[in-house]
Amino acid sequence: MQHCIVIGGSHAAVQLAFSLRQEGWNGNITIISSDENFPYHRPPLSKIVLSSESSVPNIPIRATEFYEKNNINLLLGKQVLRIDREKSNVTLNSGEEINYTKLALTTGAYARKISIPGHNLKGVCYLRDLRDALEIRESMAPNKSAVIIGGGYIGLEAAASMRKRGMNVTILEAMPRVLARITSPEVSAFYTRIHEEEGVTIITNASATAIEGADCVTGVRLDDGRIFKADIILIGIGVLPATELACAAGLDINDGIMVDEFCRTNDHNIVAAGDCANQFHPIYGHRVRLESIQNANDQAKIAAKTLCGKLETYSALPWFWSDQYDLKLQIAGLAQGFDNVILRGDPNTGRCFIAFYFKGSTLLSADCINSPKEFMAIKRLLVDKKTANPTMLSDQSINLVDSFID
Ligand SMILES: Cc1cc2nc3c(=O)[nH]c(=O)nc-3n(C[C@H](O)[C@H](O)[C@H](O)COP(=O)(O)OP(=O)(O)OC[C@H]3O[C@@H](n4cnc5c(N)ncnc54)[C@H](O)[C@@H]3O)c2cc1C
Numbered sequence: 269m270q271h272c273i274v275i276g277g278s279h280a281a282v283q284l285a286f287s288l289r290q291e292g293w294n295g296n297i298t299i300i301s302s303d304e305n306f307p308y309h310r311p312p313l314s315k316i317v318l319s320s321e322s323s324v325p326n327i328p329i330r331a332t333e334f335y336e337k338n339n340i341n342l343l344l345g346k347q348v349l350r351i352d353r354e355k356s357n358v359t360l361n362s363g364e365e366i367n368y369t370k371l372a373l374t375t376g377a378y379a380r381k382i383s384i385p386g387h388n389l390k391g392v393c394y395l396r397d398l399r400d401a402l403e404i405r406e407s408m409a410p411n412k413s414a415v416i417i418g419g420g421y422i423g424l425e426a427a428a429s430m431r432k433r434g435m436n437v438t439i440l441e442a443m444p445r446v447l448a449r450i451t452s453p454e455v456s457a458f459y460t461r462i463h464e465e466e467g468v469t470i471i472t473n474a475s476a477t478a479i480e481g482a483d484c485v486t487g488v489r490l491d492d493g494r495i496f497k498a499d500i501i502l503i504g505i506g507v508l509p510a511t512e513l514a515c516a517a518g519l520d521i522n523d524g525i526m527v528d529e530f531c532r533t534n535d536h537n538i539v540a541a542g543d544c545a546n547q548f549h550p551i552y553g554h555r556v557r558l559e560s561i562q563n564a565n566d567q568a569k570i571a572a573k574t575l576c577g578k579l580e581t582y583s584a585l586p587w588f589w590s591d592q593y594d595l596k597l598q599i600a601g602l603a604q605g606f607d608n609v610i611l612r613g614d615p616n617t618g619r620c621f622i623a624f625y626f627k628g629s630t631l632l633s634a635d636c637i638n639s640p641k642e643f644m645a646i647k648r649l650l651v652d653k654k655t656a657n658p659t660m661l662s663d664q665s666i667n668l669v670d671s672f673i674d
Contacts, residue, residue, distance in 0.1 A: 270295030272575060273358055273366060275348045275513070276374030277301020278310065279564040280542030282329045284372050287572030289338045295369065297340045300360065304345035305398050306332070311561065313401040314422055315591045318408070318429035325398070351517035353535055370537055370575045373514055373525055374568065377507035377543040377559060382417065386479030393502045395422055407500050410434030415488045415498035417476050419446030421590045423504035424459060427468050428592040438496050439463070440474040440488060451603065455623050455635050458615035459592070466593055471496075509544045509557060522546060524557040529581040531571035539574055541567035550583045551653075552602060560588045585651050595619055598643040601633030601650045610658045612642075612668070622646075624661055631655040642668050 272288060274281045277299055285297050301307065309327040317325045335342055343360075350359040357367045379394035381387070393404050404426075408414075414430050416423045419441035427437045439446065445456035446463075460470050471490075479501060480487040487497045509524040519533045520526040524546030531539045531547070542564035546557040566584040573580050590597045606625035613621030620638040624631060624646075631650065636643040649656065649672050660671030 270369040271367060272297050272370045272372060273368040274299045274372040274374060275358070276372075276376055276542070276544075277303050277307050277342070277344065278374065278376055278542070279329060279561055280374035280376070280568045281372070282307050283565045283568035284374060284539075284541060284572050285340045286330070286334070286338060287569045288575060289340070291572050291576040291578060293572070293576055297338075298343060298366065299340060300343045300346050300348055300358070300366075302345065302347040303397055306342075306344065308398055310397075311589075313398065314395055314425035314429060317398070317401040318395075318405055318426060319432040325401075348513060351513060351538075353517055353538075356537070368537075371539075372571060372575065373519075373533070373538065373540040373544060374542045374564075375510035375513060375544045377509050379503070380506045380508050382476070382503045382505060384476060384478050386481060386485070389479055389481045389485045390483060391481065391485030391498070391500055392479060393500060395426060395502060395504065396507070404500065404502065408433050408435060411436065412499040413497055414438070414500045414502060415440060415496050416502045416504055417488065418504035418506070419443075419470065419472075420449070420504055420506065421447070423502070424463065424592055425590060426502055426504065427463060428466070431466050431468060431593075437467070438469040438471065438498075440476055440490070440496065441470065441472045442475055444472050446470060446472070451635060452606070452609045452623055452625070454609055454611060454615050455637075458621070458637070461616070462593065462595065462619065507543065507559060509546075511544060514540065514544075522555075526555075530574040530579050531567055531582060532574055539571035541571040547582060549586075550581065551585065552604065556586075556602070558586055560586065562587050585647065587647060594638075596638055596640065598636045598640065599633060600636070600643060600647040601625075601631075603633045603635075606632050608658070610661050612661055612664060622661075624656070624658070626658060629655060645669055645672075 307329045312327050347361040348358045357365045379396045413436040416439045419439045430437045447456045475491040477491045478489040487495045489495050511521045514525045515521045525540040527545050527547050543559050549556045570582045588599045603625040608626040610624040615621050623635040625633045634646045657671045660666050
């Protein structure tokens with residue numbers, strides 16, 4: 269009997285296993301996950317789990333019956349320590365060896381660790397999995413102080429959730445603005461304004477040099493000597509792809525597991541998908557490693573087809589979202605390489621606008637804040653590889669779709 273082993277137990281893993289059945293895989297399927305929890309949605313961890321007081325979050329990716337119905341075997345709380353490509357087997361931390369005919373790597377990413385003095389003190393937290401979220405929530409309480417190192421999406425979402433629970437929140441960002449790696453100065457300024465309106469202190473150009481405290485954290489020290497007092501310190505400085513297993517098995521690695529357009533690694537019996545995979549993107553003309561639910565799901569579908577012998581090129585439009593306070597940000601496309609930003613609406617007032625990113629006359633992407641209908645229309649436009657008239661886009665008296673160019 270053929271056997272597909274899926275290493276990982278999150279968005280890419282569950283989608284891949286399900287898609288294998290949809291594509292006609294008749295053999296066994298085993299998902300092996302080092303997370304002891306039943307596969308759950310990660311985005312709510314920073315948005316809902318941190319801000320709610322209910323004890324057990326109910327956020328399964330699929331219901332229990334789904335695995336039974338599709339005859340998918342789940343091994344939870346088990347880590348794969350080694351892949352032996354010659355013997356076509358994997359070794360678990362329990363010592364058990366399991367043979368595969370095909371292997372899928374959906375090992376995802378883990379939080380990048382900070383290495384300044386005091387980094388091991390109690391009260392230094394990361395937010396990647398359910399256990400992290402529950403631990404952070406446990407230590408949260410009104411009027412306690414949190415310092416968040418890193419003003420990316422995780423840091424900003426956690427800040428919003430912590431404010432909701434009545435905490436004092438300071439964000440320390442090493443760059444001159446929050447979200448600097450990902451978005452335009454206009455959108456960064458908007459998020460800074462909103463967080464400040466909501467009571468968060470944001471310090472930019474802030475280089476943390478030490479975490480203060482004897483047993484537990486008491487604060488963060490910056491290179492200019494300033495100290496920010498804290499009961500909790502959340503580190504949100506990005507993630508690193510989990511590639512160690514693939515690397516030790518001799519697979520090609522370069523900021524992720526290198527895969528071709530069909531999600532195959534350099535061993536064609538092994539595919540990779542999700543946060544761990546680095547792939548050429550035909551829309552952008554270069555390799556990218558994306559960290560999003562959209563990408564995890566879409567690559568998993570392509571990888572499953574590949575394992576079933578149906579080769580289809582990955583070409584999905586990237587999209588992403590972030591929820592903070594009453595703001596829903598929806599991003600269509602990738603802004604990388606933009607040379608012009610067109611605004612529709614005023615980010616300096618109110619809480620609803622769109623930032624369009626152009627390279628020459630080509631529309632690359634759009635950040636839509638509280639504009640879900642517009643997001644859907646722009647996504648369609650980008651999927652159809654069309655562009656829009658920048659002058660018309662910026663004029664809110666003109667219907668958005670009238671500025672689209674066929
Ligand atoms: C707090 C938070 C909020 C987010 N919000 C959003 C959002 O709003 N929108 C969005 O698009 N994306 C969001 N993301 C990103 C999104 O969750 C990831 O892109 C997505 O989870 C990637 O899925 P994945 O399956 O590739 O990897 P992961 O979710 O990282 O899962 C990988 C799994 O593999 C397991 N694993 C790794 N190595 C082994 C091994 N050797 N043996 C066994 N198991 C192993 C890990 O334990 C893990 O469970 C958020 C992420 C976080 C942490």
